[in-house]
């Protein structure tokens with residue numbers, strides 16, 4: 001039986017990575033084979049591309065193309081084989097991030113990203129996507145508390161993240177059967193319960 005494909009999305013600082021790790025552990029405790037992975041990245045080549053994407057200034061179309069190049073490799077090497085053998089793939093960001101960040105944030109035409117999606121993904125779709133939604137100010141306060149050096153995206157201004165957040169809302173509205181928006185200002189324990197309930201039905 002084909003596995004399940006779950007993706008996590010949201011603006012930087014929304015808290016999705018913590019919940020991503022929690023859900024992977026939870027699914028393992030239920031006895032599933034779980035592949036916990038992330039984008040950009042998830043393969044040796046993809047992680048190299050990630051290093052470039054998070055550090056180097058580049059044309060916005062170069063940025064979009066490299067995101068999809070990393071994604072293509074990730075699909076071929078990791079996601080598709082895992083789903084084919086029945087594993088659950090839990091991915092921290094996927095194609096919606098390209099619409100939200102390159103489309104919403106950077107202003108690249110939605111249709112151009114849709115072309116790359118159709119080319120790269122074929123009929124692959126997440127079974128469920130969680131969008132972690134928080135006000136930009138809350139996300140920025142959370143980011144400021146971490147000791148990590150901010151990457152090229154995290155250095156963007158609040159207005160950039162407002163556009164990314166609006167794009168995520170658009171994606172949620174256009175894909176009501178696939179996307180669940182989570183109010184990420186709630187406690188981690190409350191969000192754990194929501195995730196548990198949501199995956200029970202897929």
Ligand code: TYD
Nearest residue numbers: 012039040067093094097098101102153154
């Ligand atoms: P993320 O893993 O959330 O960073 P962190 O390790 O700091 O939690 O994602 C890295 C960045 O890449 C994030 O700012 C969003 C960006 N991104 C895009 O712009 N487009 C994409 O398609 C993807 C997958 C990520």
